[in-house]
Amino acid sequence: MITNPTELIDFGRSLFYGRHTAKIAKPPVSRAFQGGVFAARTGMERDDNPYPCGTVAHIDWIDGYESSVEVDQAMDLY
Numbered sequence: 001m002i003t004n005p006t007e008l009i010d011f012g013r014s015l016f017y018g019r020h021t022a023k024i025a026k027p028p029v030s031r032a033f034q035g036g037v038f039a040a041r042t043g044m045e046r047d048d049n050p051y052p053c054g055t056v057a058h059i060d061w062i063d064g065y066e067s068s069v070e071v072d073q074a075m076d077l078y
Contacts, residue, residue: 030056030057030060031057032051032056032057032058032060032061032064033060033061033063033064033067034064035050035061035064036049036060036061036062036063036064036065036066036067036068037064037065037067037068038064039061039064039065040064040065040066040068040069040072041068046062046065046066049061049062049065
């Protein structure tokens with residue numbers, strides 16, 4: 001709920017004009033995620049995930065792999 005919409009608009013303008021900087025949180029990137037990105041970029045298959053199924057590392061690896069594939073597909077649109 002916005003209590004004072006004018007403050008929100010003013011803050012948005014201050015971000016636009018550079019008087020404030022937006023704080024963007026950077027999530028930590030795991031080794032497994034980086035490994036998945038590397039695997040996708042080097043032509044490995046998604047099923048080549050080296051981590052045991054059901055572990056956090058397994059999911060991170062898949063996330064990295066799929067992120068890299070999505071970026072490649074997005075670049076193909078240009």
